[in-house]
Amino acid sequence: MSQKIFSLLVIFLIFTSCRDEKSDAGVKQVKGDTEALSFYEESFLPKDFEACKTEKCPKIRVNYLKFREDREAAKEMNGYNEKRLIKIFNNTEVASEAENVKAAVNEFIQDFQNFKKDFPESQAEYEVEISQSVLSQTKKLLVLETNFYLFTGGAHGYGATRYANYDITSGELLYKNDLFSDLNAFTDFAEKEFRKKYEILEGENINSKGFFFEKDKFALPENIAVTKNRVILVYNRYEAASYAEGELKLSIPKNKVNEWLNY
Known part of the structure; x- marks a missing residue:
């Protein structure tokens, strides 16, 4: 009986270990002054939005970084980063009032679908593509690089590179x-x-x-x-x-x- 219990315990530990490894997959460490900052990638595609299940949607490829909020600096950096990403959508006719990136993308979808209802004969397509990576990290400074492309009709869209320099200790965005x-x-x-x-x-x-x-x-x-x-x-x-x-x-x-x- 004890052998059976021992075997079950081993299986449980193996399962738990595998599950933990899977949950931490994709999490990378950024070394700071006193402790590590962990970050992971957040991604959005059309399939992630209810509005895209019943109507045509724009092209959406959004990938950005989020820091695990296990220290105050990470919370600060996430807040600044979210606001800067939302501002990308301000290139449309109406400035975004979204509180987070997913809500900003959802507004973008609604704008496209409303446009298609108003001008059903139009062949114009909307597109948003955002990617983000850690460009550099030192003991004091973390630099994020954001590349984006936004198209809402016209001769061409608008793409740009944006850098953000953060103090690793405080999480402050530096100017x-x-x-x-x-x-x-x-x-x-x-x-x-x-x-x-x-x-x-x-x-x-x-x-x-x-x-x-x-x-x-x-x-x-x-x-x-x-x-x-x-x-x-x-x-x-x-x-x-x-x-x-x-x-x-x-x-x-x-x-x-x-x-x-x-x-």
Whole structure:
């Protein structure tokens, strides 16, 4: 009898172990200052929405990262990340009022289905694609990279790259003034690197090669990533050049600008 109980116990332990392994599948660790941040991927496809079971839906491929909220920093990062992802849908005619990403996608579906009801003869399709990954992680800083494409009719959709720099200890989203101890000095250096890459002579108008910086004055882009070895600047379409030019990217070795960095 005891042998039978022992056998059942072994089977139970094996089953429990396999179940735990399965539940943790896909969970990755990001090492922080004092403890690890665990994150996993959240995904949405048309099949995940009730509205798509009875009516035609737009193309949907949404994949983004969520941190397990076992520490306060993870909660902060999830909150900031969710808000930034929802803003992607603000490129539609009406700004999203959704409280989470799934609700924002659902609004996008409703907009498409309402459009099809109003204009049943239209061949226009809607599409949203979002992907997200950890670009870099250090003891103090985590950088998320988000790539997205949104199409709601017209000649072309809009795609962009967005970076988010987070303080691993606090979970705070960091802005330019947080990342740099001397933002003006870094901006001056970045302008020299930009001119060198695009062959614009010193003293020559920064827009002489077809760029359209406001008031003919160089400015940093909205998207800056401070990685382990480099500072990456990305100007998305329309930010400093035409749509046809695509995104403009400038990558600066970190050792050249360390004196102006906080991270």
